[in-house]
Amino acid sequence: MASPVFALNHHSHRGLCLPSSASSSSSSLFSSSFSSRSSCSPTPLGLRSPSHNHNLFFGFADYSATRRCLKLRVFWKESEKPSSVEMEAISAPDQFDQLLAQPQPFVVDWMANWCRKCIYLKPKLEKLAAEFYPTIKFYYVDVNDVPQALVKRGGISKMPTIQMWKNGEMQAEVIGGHKAWLVVDEVRDMIKNSLTK
Known part of the structure; x- marks a missing residue:
């Protein structure tokens, strides 16, 4: 800075x-x-x-x-939360395994670079990530850039799919085929509900 x-x-x-x-x-x-x-x-x-x-x-x-x-x-003094937090890419199954082994819950956005809704939604999810920073970290997986075995582990059939993972297990998911602001609201509710369990 x-x-x-x-x-x-x-x-x-x-x-x-x-x-x-x-x-x-x-x-x-x-x-x-x-x-x-x-x-x-x-x-x-x-x-x-x-x-x-x-x-x-x-x-x-x-x-x-x-x-x-x-x-x-x-x-x-950086005392205020950021307005947006860039999502990190998950590019390999062993990286995904490392995240599952950690106690911190995380969100995964399963997307594809050819998916217009995925591209449009990504920056909005990064703004949402700032609301939960640093408690919850947000990641994304481009399904075309990883082994299909990893995609199958997520049970992904449609993009974008946003999942909440906690204690090594998938807690809930939102399939984002509708308007972006509705998807963001649903993801926010999903995270809050998962944290209270």
């Missing part, structure tokens, strides 16, 4: 409550204070965005008493 760099003039600090002198001080926005120094050495800090009180920056500050300039290199 790119980290923005801000050079803030000592006298025009735009409401960020920077210290008005080089003496040690603190403000409502800074979690650390600054002391007089002749060289620019990094000082850890955290500050609250004035326009977004729920978000925090974290980074380092360099304060020069001679140049009267404060340089901030800040990073956004």
Whole structure:
């Protein structure tokens, strides 16, 4: 992730409550204070965005008493869930076996690259995956790119088919031949019901 760099003039600090002198001080926005120094050495800090009180920056500050300039290199704290989570591909039976052996439940979208409904549904499922991230992971299987023995293990006859797997067993499935938003709603309900079992 790119980290923005801000050079803030000592006298025009735009409401960020920077210290008005080089003496040690603190403000409502800074979690650390600054002391007089002749060289620019990094000082850890955290500050609250004035326009977004729920978000925090974290980074380092360099304060020069001679140049009267404060340089901030800040990073956004990733405290919010993503809006979309890319589904990972299952490309081999042994990969599928490894997932079955793990305690974490997961969702599999059985699809095909020639299936228009599958292609249209995939990004919508990735948005749904963000709702359950990181508790539930979403995967997809292109039935044309894997051995047919794996497809038979899923009992797949139509695409797209979305299945919920838990404790090494398939818990429920949704066959998505209808409108995408209805499929997403059904998959959401399927996951919630499976988690309560």
